[in-house]
Amino acid sequence: MAYLFKWLLRLTAALLVLTVGAVGLVYYLAARSLPDYDATLDLPGLTAPVEILRDNANVPHIFGAADADVFYGLGFAHAQDRLWQMTMLRRTAQGRLSEVFGARTLEIDKLLRRLDLYPRAVASLEVQDARTLRALEAYAMGVNARLDQINSEALGRGAPEMFLFGAPMAPWRPADSLAVVKLMALQLSGHLEAEVIRARVSLELPDDRKIGDILPDAPGTGVAALPEYAALVPGAPRHFAGLPLDPHPLSPFKHLAFAGASNAWAAAPDRSASGGTLLANDPHLGFSAPAIWYLARLELQSGGVIGGTIPGMPVVLTGRSADLGWGLTSSYVDDQDVYVEALNPDNPQEYRTPDGFKSFETRRSIINVKDADPVTITLRWTDNGPVLPGSHYNLGAITPPGHVASLAWTALSRRDTSVSAALRLMAAKSVREGIAVSEGYIAPSQNLTLVDSRDIAMKTIGVMPRRDAAHQSKGRMPSQGWRSENRWQGRMPYAANPEFVAPAGGILGNTNNKTVERPFPNHVSYLWGDTQRVQRWQRLMQNRQVHTRDSFIEAQLDTVSFAARSLLPLIGAELWFTGETAPEGTPERQRQRALALLAGWSGEMNEHLPEPLIYTAWLRSLQARLIQDELGPLAQEITHVEPLFIERAFRDVDGAGVWCDVLQSAPVESCADMARLALDDALIWINETWGPALESLRWGDAHQATHDHQVLGDVPLLRYFVNIRQSTSGGDFTLQRGRTRGTGPDPFFNVHGAGYRGVYDFADPDSSVFITSTGQSGHFLSRHYDDMAQLWRRGEYIPMSLDADLARAAAVGVTVLNPAK
Structure with missing residues (x-):
């Protein structure tokens, strides 16, 4: 027995040693790819030395004698910190x-090939101006210099993920940066899905008034009634179980609820306590670890520029120079149209056009698949755009037999000069110049908010398609692709894009709200991203005669929900303070406790309070009860509450109260009945998920920000090292927006919000501040992987200074790149 015990002890010790050795080896190999920020390197492609100074937040300040050398340095810095993300x-x-x-990712690849994004990025190289081409080429050389250093010095393949997935990285090319821009346009697009959803709702609800309830227009002058979709495309199926979007976190195809959002506002000198202009911007994208944003400062010949970049692109997309500040918000310009194309019944290789049948433009594409045979697909294009499969956003649900769906989209241009426009903006010295140089911006369309030392402005940039006034669906639903009146007629002139310069009130801003009311076809859009946050923003802006940097920060971090304040009195009107006290332990008693909490609540979506969770669960259950009998399975695809719909139903606007009655039941239910039943549903869910003690609930426990690694986030054990989870305030309709997931076992997880925040004060530019949601590094062993995460969660910022001496004062490293001899 002693002998056996001795050998078991030896075996255990050996296994322990091997385990420790394996872990040590893995750590050694992974740590090899951590960059050394204190280094002097001789690299090819430079004309003069470049200095990359890292401040104590690891923000690179890049100095060089020529702009090309500075962009080279940015490419090198991006590749040091975010190589896997760029890959x-x-x-x-x-x-x-x-x-x-x-x-697992084959369907994603098929769709990207069908859209032809990368070849169109390659084609767009020919239309960039000379300065942009030099910047793109220099940036690519900087990335490749880092790749050469990794290979020559055996630096762990540049990132731990390269070991885990065996993903060799080819040299970076200038067209790769243009392709990243198009990919961002794809992630911000939502009109395709919006058209399909409206068409499907139209098939389920042929009553136009009910369509306007569940898919309401933003407040303002009404829109002329549209024909039913069944009349536009006869033969469209009324029921279709389409394939869901690929759930892989690398998929760029986002649901409409996450199609892009942002905040930006500005104050003129007469509305600023300091006498200078103010600008705040926080673009909203899906959360990930690392964040999509990377902070950087570039010292160009035109002056210093600092702000948020996206690895892969040599552009400061949001930020400031000494003379100009700029911020971006999604404009929701209707830049996508879905077409139903009729196939030739005698030859399915042809489709119908206004001039008869025409052959598809086709090309075969081979997709290599790891551990499987290559897959060959045939890409098809019509005059309107690429042909997409019926599974994509459930296009098959609105496509009759003998037809296919195609997509017209501005981002598919082969003459996309967006990067050239963005680089010119970085050198602009005034608001007027910033507006002028942005004319070449194509996609994604954005609202560009600008401030210089005296003026403020907002201009919608990006192409607005020109549509015929006789367009059958006004671009709101898929239309017949063979009718000339449905096809695009080119592009609107840049002067037609909405523009607001030096407003009399001295304050302007955008929360993705409706900006203009114009008759079709000059309408800009029928789909807007916000009807709620803008109400709170208006109040905060008008509550003060003058604003400061701190008041702009306060507005950025505001967590009061206008939707909660406006809807709770409606849905609870007949429930509060009615009836006798119910016995302890009964559902009625739990309902009374919940209502008592909500009655004293201010609408602040604070992470430490129970009321936001009770309210949000109630609204979610209420909308589900209102729509599921009319829409059936389609109701499951409407994942987020629409406050305007709830308000219309409870105010019985144009008869919308009919939604409260359950069609399948004999009694006629009132909206108060549905509110009571929905509250009981919500409380049952809360009890099962969080327990019965309502007073001890925390909104932040349900509303965790999920900065998850896109490919390692689900790996057991490793996920605890690579994912960043935080309790957060805010919600779907607060200025500090934390868009909830909407589905699954954790429907209130915070998955989409401000990965970047910046506030710029031009009375004292060096007092400007910014922050990102994770950290500068994409390497999970780096201390800069998550060092900004808690600052971001607490609503803190770091300095945004162009003073090199301030950056040097607490630098974490200085990298000098010398031209190779």
């Missing part, structure tokens, strides 16, 4: 994820 962005745009991840 994934490029592979996604190219439709080459399956080479690394196998069949």
